[in-house]
Amino acid sequence: MxxxxxxxxxxxxxxxxxxxxxxxxxxxxxxxxxxxxxxxxxxxxxxxxxxxxxxxxxxxxxxxxxxxxxxxxxxxxxxxxxxxxxxxxxxxxxxxxxxxxxxxxxxxxxxxxxxxxxxxxxxxxxxxxxxxxxxxxxxxxxxxxxxxxxxxxxxxxxxxxxxxxxxxxxxxxxxxxxxxxxxxxxxxxxxxxxxxxVEVAPQGSHIRFRMPVQHVIRDGSFRAYAGTIAAGQVKPGDDVAILPSNRHARIERIVAMGGDLEVAEAPQSVALTFTDPIDCSRGDMIADPEHPPHIADQFEATLIWMGDAPLLPGRQYLLKIGTQTVPATVQKPKHKISVDTLEQLATKTLELNEIGTANVWTARPIVFESYEANRPLGGFILIDRLSGNTVAAGLIHFALYRAENVHAQALTVTAERRAALMGQAPKLLWFTGLSGAGKSTIANLVETKLHALGRHTFLMDGDNVRLGLNRDLGFTAADRVENIRRAGEAARLMTDAGLIVLAAFISPFRAERDMVRAMMGGGRFVEIFIDTPLEEAERRDAKGLYARARAGEIANFTGIASPYEPPERPEIRIDTLATSAGTAADLIVRYLEDRDAG
Structure with a gap:
């Protein structure tokens, strides 16, 4: 052949x-x-x-x-x-x-x-x-x-x-x-x-066995796990590990189009069966148990930026590596490369066609190799969560030390037990809208009413948070992303404590609001759109911010020099031209009571 x-x-x-x-x-x-x-x-x-x-x-x-x-x-x-x-x-x-x-x-x-x-x-x-x-x-x-x-x-x-x-x-x-x-x-x-x-070295042939699971084949009692072998070889009788769970199994059969095989190696596509039933699904990795690949949620990588819009450090993208897809955020780049001089240049972002190095955090641990060791298991793409477009190609260098040495501590008192003690269902009420829309006013009225009903609450106002937790952040797009990420993490901790948290932030980008929603999980996120037209928000302008932004004194001001992306499907929409602040607060409290009763 x-x-x-x-x-x-x-x-x-x-x-x-x-x-x-x-x-x-x-x-x-x-x-x-x-x-x-x-x-x-x-x-x-x-x-x-x-x-x-x-x-x-x-x-x-x-x-x-x-x-x-x-x-x-x-x-x-x-x-x-x-x-x-x-x-x-x-x-x-x-x-x-x-x-x-x-x-x-x-x-x-x-x-x-x-x-x-x-x-x-x-x-x-x-x-x-x-x-x-x-x-x-x-x-x-x-x-x-x-x-x-x-x-x-x-x-x-x-x-x-x-x-x-x-x-x-x-x-x-x-x-x-x-x-x-x-x-x-x-x-x-x-x-x-x-x-x-010309002779080229085969990719992955010298590496221990690895096969990402692409599909689970079920037919009655028959169950097999299909995929393309990314490295090494496998035989019936071999012991393997299922990652990231680290469960162990033994190979019974190697099924291929022409019949069972005695041995299979990269880059063949095969289906493996195990001697005993075991939980294994798409996104898992079947690998050599004695020399497994890395499992971590933080790593350093080279990024080749392909998006028309620049990288926003802290924004949540989807990371796809092999058969694994997971939310991920890119930290501020360590540097970018001048292709002409090969110098490492300081940068805060990456633009179209630029190449740089940055740390990447994933929402849960993934299984990988360094790209140098294994191209299929070390290369990934980043996908914009809203458009679905690929915005970067990434090459993993190594897992960060803290990713492999910092682990979540199991706690005896759970979030559910704390909520039960308070007698309420924790929620994050996320108020979003233009500056001057009335977010803080309505949120304050809602908290007052909840407090009168005996609810345990905490109000996070955007300005107040920037005076403390986020005082180091400015108003660039990247800083706004980080502002919302930190606020979301703080709110998540407080809902774990059993509280009903009210957060009043402009939060102009849908991607970051969706990130906080995913962070909360379990239906605890309630998006409340305080819908006020720009001209009405400018008319109110109690702080004089719009006038200063129009005069060029404030850069990146939402609605003037920076866009506001309104929610597409908020749980609650308040039209402030037709609804007073007090009526809006009553509507929101009634919504919570109806959900708790249901």
């Missing part, structure tokens, strides 16, 4: 990647004969999107499968424009080798270095430098060798890798499939020779 090489092409725009791929496919015989006569522009063979044909650039990652007499190939053609760097990272994540294309006349460009850096970050250790358009520089050997030396030096600075340099002219076919008579000084392979013979 022919071996498979997964490789990608990268480089700056207009370096000729699409033309090179078209030439490689046509001259190697990989392009079907019925298409050869239809293609007059070699670049169109790779550029599948209509927008690419119109603009003359590669936008999406074009995945192409082809074969020669010696090998099978899966090619990912990555876009060259800086704005599509996120697409390039997608192509690099599953490749074993990279062809870095450089225009012989232009030389190495910032985007060339960016692509090489990301490819190296994502685990590629085998590089081919194709110096294209050699015909435009008269097949100058000195020019070719200078470019090769420059890329070799850059690779050495970012961790090294095997590099083979080839002078080519994609337009005329020099050294793509056939050796060129214009480069008698080139003693290395043609591009096709290189692709057919």
């Amino acid at each position: 022919k071996s498979m090489l997964r490789f990608m092409t990268s480089g700056s725009v207009d370096d000729g990647k699409s033309t090179l791929i078209g030439r490689l496919l046509r001259d190697s015989g990989a392009l079907p004969e019925d298409r050869i006569g239809d293609v007059t522009d070699l670049a169109l063979i790779a550029d599948g999107l209509e927008a690419e044909r119109e603009q003359g650039i590669t936008i999406d990652v074009a995945h192409l499968s082809f074969a020669t007499s010696r090998r099978r190939f899966l090619l990912a053609d990555a876009p060259g424009h800086e704005q599509y760097t996120r697409n390039m990272a997608t192509g690099a994540s599953n490749a074993d080798a990279a062809i870095v294309l450089v225009d012989a006349f232009k030389g190495l460009l910032p985007q060339t270095r960016r692509h090489a850096y990301i490819a190296r970050l994502l685990g590629i250790r085998t590089f081919c430098l194709a110096v294209n358009k050699m015909d435009l520089v008269g097949f100058d050997r000195d020019r070719f060798e200078a470019i090769a030396a420059e890329l070799a030096a850059f690779l050495a600075r970012i961790g090294g890798g095997a590099l083979t340099a080839i002078p080519v002219s994609a337009l005329h076919g020099d050294n793509v499939v056939e050796r060129s008579t214009d480069t008698p000084w080139h003693e290395g392979p043609t591009l096709l020779d290189y692709l057919e013979t």
Whole structure:
């Protein structure tokens, strides 16, 4: 059976990647004969999107499968424009080798270095430098060798890798499939020779057994756990651990499409059965019990930011790693990388296409390896919870010390017992709305009424919290996210104590309000939207804040220079143009009493 090489092409725009791929496919015989006569522009063979044909650039990652007499190939053609760097990272994540294309006349460009850096970050250790358009520089050997030396030096600075340099002219076919008579000084392979013979180390073959569970197969009494083996091998009779629960089991059968196997290894997809029934589900990891992967809820990672909106430290995203999906927050980046100089630069966030290092916290422990040790188990993506868009690719370095050494302490007196002693159902009443909407006024009236009914309460006002717990925070988007996170954590502790907590915060972003809702759990979160139009809030403006914001004296003021995202499905909506503060308070108290009675 022919071996498979997964490789990608990268480089700056207009370096000729699409033309090179078209030439490689046509001259190697990989392009079907019925298409050869239809293609007059070699670049169109790779550029599948209509927008690419119109603009003359590669936008999406074009995945192409082809074969020669010696090998099978899966090619990912990555876009060259800086704005599509996120697409390039997608192509690099599953490749074993990279062809870095450089225009012989232009030389190495910032985007060339960016692509090489990301490819190296994502685990590629085998590089081919194709110096294209050699015909435009008269097949100058000195020019070719200078470019090769420059890329070799850059690779050495970012961790090294095997590099083979080839002078080519994609337009005329020099050294793509056939050796060129214009480069008698080139003693290395043609591009096709290189692709057919280059050796790359198999991913994960040397690592202990790991298999993320993707699906549980049930058929009567038959139960099997299906997934793709990420590392190592497994045999019937092997003892394994189910993580993160750390329950142990023994493999009974390895079920595959063609029948049972005596042994399976990465990257085969199989289903495993156990000798005894055991609780195992999607998101769990089946692994070597003597050498398990890490289990932690905090780790350091490199992030390649792909979102149009910048990273907001403290905002809750969804982290997907293998078959595990969990809420996660990114802390303030430790630094970002200048791809041109490789300097570590101070930063408070990451913008589109920037690369940096930060600590990541997950809502519960996850199972992982470092990306360096195991790409499938060390790479993750971050997903915006509201839009569903992927905003970052991440590469785990190591678990943080405190994550593996700080553990929750079991307590005898539970939250339920504290609530029973107080004779009430703990709740967090979260009042949100524009500045001047009346949040604090209504919340104060609600607490007064609850207090008169004998309820145990505590009111957290946004301004009061900023005078103490959050006095170190400003009003940037990142600081606002952290302001709400801290307030939510404090409120959660107080509801665990059995209290009814009233929190009056502008809390302009839905993502953070949803984060607090998830933090509370168990239906204890009640979102109360104090709905007041901006013009009415400005008219009230008792503190004069809107006037100062309009005058440019207050930056990032909600409703003026920073957006307010109204709740989409609040439990309670108060229209302050139609409802007085006292009536609103009565409505809220009645809502709580009805829920408690139900």
